[in-house]
Amino acid sequence: MKTTESDSLYNHLEKMSTQDLLTNINNEDQKVALAVQTCIPEIEKLVDVVVEKMKVGGRLFYIGAGTSGRLGILDASELPPTFGADPNMVVGLIAGGDTAIRKAVEFAEDDTQGALRDLGEFDINTNDMVLGIAASGTTPYVIGGLKECRKRGIATACITCNADAPVIAEADFPIVAVVGPEFVTGSTRMKAGTAQKLILNMISTTTMIKLGRVKGNKMVDMQLSNxxxxxxxxxxxxxxxxxxxxxxxxxxxxxxxxxxxxxxxxx
The missing domain is CATH 1.10.8 (Helicase, Ruva Protein; domain 3)
Known part of the structure; x- marks a missing residue:
């Protein structure tokens, strides 16, 4: 049984008061940062490699499905306005294409060759890094994409919330944040999604700082969009x-x- 699919520690949610629901969700959320903390050594290794690749023109690609894919797109889309980064430095791709950002595309995540097709539009090469985001660690779109990248000598990484998940075997730099059962059983948009967002924040922000896009503590390269x-x-x-x-x-x-x-x- 995957940790992300295991039964919630709470039951009869429909009988709880609003206050109890909110308090219990918050109690579970407090476990997330501690789980992410244990991943810092693995995140550090990944960031150092990404920085070196970007110094020679390499790019970072996020691939994911559903919530995981949307989180990757969110992180990537915020870097140009925040740090003045070229939009092609970090690219988020989601199973099912842009339509899937707002509406689920049936069975898109089950396409093992889908990520390779999507990445192919960007002429990926060995200077690049491809990071698969999959809470369950079993998403075919992500696993297939990483597997094909490794065949081509392209460095791979992953973020997952299940120990021993299949995606780990296809990642040169695996990051595993085990946050435990979700408050609503299997709803990985909650704790797992929060963990993924925290880790993506850490990866992209640290990378931009290491590339000189922050001075002191200020976003000196931000876009003046408002x-x-x-x-x-x-x-x-x-x-x-x-x-x-x-x-x-x-x-x-x-x-x-x-x-x-x-x-x-x-x-």
Whole structure:
């Protein structure tokens, strides 16, 4: 029996009060960060390899189905606005294609060759890393994709929430966060999904920092996509240079980013 499919530690959920439901869900959620903590050594190994690959033009691909696929797409899509990263540096792919982001595509996750077809559109090569996300660790779309990548000499990794899951055997860098039974039996959008999101945050954020896309603790390469970010960027420039708000905002808009604005001011 997979841990992710084992019975909840709670029963008669429909008879619980709202407060009891919320409290018990929160009690289970508190176990997630501790499970992820045990994975830090494995996450560290993966990040160091990803950073080195990106320094020579390599990319990171996330492949997954359902919730796992959506989490990969979410993480990848936030890196360009947050860190000014090229959209092709980290790419999220989901079984069933873009339609599956909002609506389940029947049996898409059972296609063992689906990930290879999807990855093929990006001309993947040995400079790249492919990370399979599968709470159960048995998703054919993910396992098939990793297996085909390894045949081609492409480095692979995985995030799963079941010990001894089949996907582990196809990953050069496996990350296994065993969070225990879900509050609602088998609902891996809950604790397993939270663990996957935490780990993806750690991987992508640490990678971007190691690649120099953060200075101090600031997102100096963020995209100026709304007024809030323009205001944030202005304050960052003021803090870094000591100039006034009007000058900082003018420099920001003139140079299109915090880093370039500060460099221009210091010259």
């Amino acid at each position: 007024n809030k970010l323009v205001d944030r960027g202005t304050r960052m420039i003021m803090s870094e240079t000591g100039t006034d708000a009007e000058t900082a905002e003018r420099l920001l808009k003139e140079h299109g980013g915090v880093r370039k604005a500060v460099e221009a001011f210091l010259k």
